[in-house]
Amino acid sequence: MMQKPRLLVTRKLPDTVEKRLVDTFETILNPDDVPLDSEKLIQQSKNVDGILCTPNDQIDTDLIARLPDRIRIISTFSVGYEHIDITACQRRGIVVTNTPGVLTDATADIALLLLLGAARRAYEGERLIREDKWTGWNPTQLIGIGLQGKRLGILGMGRIGQAVAQRAQAFGMEIHYHNRTRLDHGATYHDSAESLLKVSDFLSLHFPLTPQTRGFLNAERLALMPKGAVVVNTARGGVVEDEALLAALKSGQVAAAGLDVFDGEPNLHPGYREMPNTLLLPHLGSATLETRNAMGFCAIDNLEAFFKGQTPPHPVTV
Template sequence: MTARHRVRVTRRLPEAVEARLAAQYDVVVNQPDIALSATELRDAMREFDAILPTITDRIDADLLATSGRRAALIANYGAGVDHIDLAAARAAGIAVSNTPGALTEATAELAILLMLMAARRAGEGERELRAGEWTGWRPTHLVGQSLDGCTLGLIGFGRIAQGTAARARGLGMRILYFSRSPAATEIEAALGASRVDTAEALMAEADVVSLHIPGGRATHHFVDAVLLAKAKPGAILVNTARGSVVDEAALVAALAEGRIAAAGLDVYENEPTVSAALLASPRTVLLPHLGSATKGAREAMGMQAVDNLDAFFAGRALPDRVA
């Protein structure tokens, strides 16, 4: 009997995904479902043919240079790969794949949820009600704003941003976007989207700004105090991308001075730690990284990761290779 390839899975996955892995591989799943330590990851690099990690695993150059390394593939569960040193992986001859597309619809939906909650002050209302502080309906109580007729500015215009734009159009929003490259004319036409030349121009015009850029050094603190100062007074900021793209201290200051009216965040600079200042700000809606958290999306992500494992060990091209 031919020995099966060994695969280390760093977090619990949907049941159907784990069952498929178990049927095809000699797989070890992280049953406690707590992020592996650097030592455990290093051991996995030595003992397994492939690693199936998530965003909670920091795979840096030092880890990739593990002596006696056996792992030849990192099949990431998730679209973002800023937790993996891709240059070091290439240098070490380790293939890296991700799972783009599977989480598009779920994350776009969550971006809209955050916009609506922030605009209509839903988070404030729920906190007040649960604290027993609601005294009843009155005309001036927690008055928010409608998104109908507002301008949505998207920073980044990939799959998730485009999915967000499509949903925002249904709410009657006008769509602007900023990205390094223009989208195809037919995509702009279908979404009624117009490209602006700079992030500063977008900030000045948008009532709601939604972030859709990858993490990493190139985008670290992309939204900083300087950019926030360009925002249209009373704008709303939404982030379902990566926490590192926002300077949280600058955002807290912008919220305090009213330059930014509200923020809806699903990701944070130092996850799972959330800054006390953000937690204390009354005009924030804060979610625990739920962008892809639908049954369908999480299962599809896992199946896509296994598709990459299958292709690699069959000697085929990786469907979703990033390094």
């Protein structure tokens, strides 16, 4: 019988995903879900043919240089792959794959949750209840911002951006967007991000973190937005300049922010915790059982194809 490829899985994955992994590969699992630092990852990657990693694993240049020669593929349990040094992998001939397309609806749902929750001051209201400080209904208590007729600016009109637009239209929002290419979408296209920001009563971010987009939403761009706008980020924390957004939240230039991702997470900027007008979630964008299973199966599909000598369905680099 042909020997199964040997695989290192860096984190605990859903049970059905792990079952398929064990059935398909000779698999080293992480049942205690203890994050692996670089040294432990290198140690456990001895005598394996591939790695199934997650966004928490920093697969940087130094780590890649130290990986055993036997490793030929890194399959990431994510759409984003900024945690992997792609150039270093290419130099070593290591294929990298990701899991696009399967988390669109779940992430779009979280974007709408953040948009609604931030606009309607859900965090402040829940805190009143939990801290037993609610004294009863009154006409001016926690007045928020309605969605109907407001302009939603979407930066990055890919799968998730389009799914957010579809949902927001059901709430009566007017959709504006900026994208690298103009789409036949029925929404208002802006040929620059700056043009979009000027009309965005609400702003939802949906573009990848790259060296060019790091710190994209800075003080200058926030100042272009209508006063009292709402900012939602389900993309990557690094596309927002934290100090600039916090200053805008304090000044009222931004009325509220709904954030599911943070630069340096889980060590987010402590200033966010102090702001009553922030709705903060711990990177829940894809956190449904259906979606996490689909992500796992997609990662496995990539691995199976590769070890059969085929092109993986979702290569970042080959």
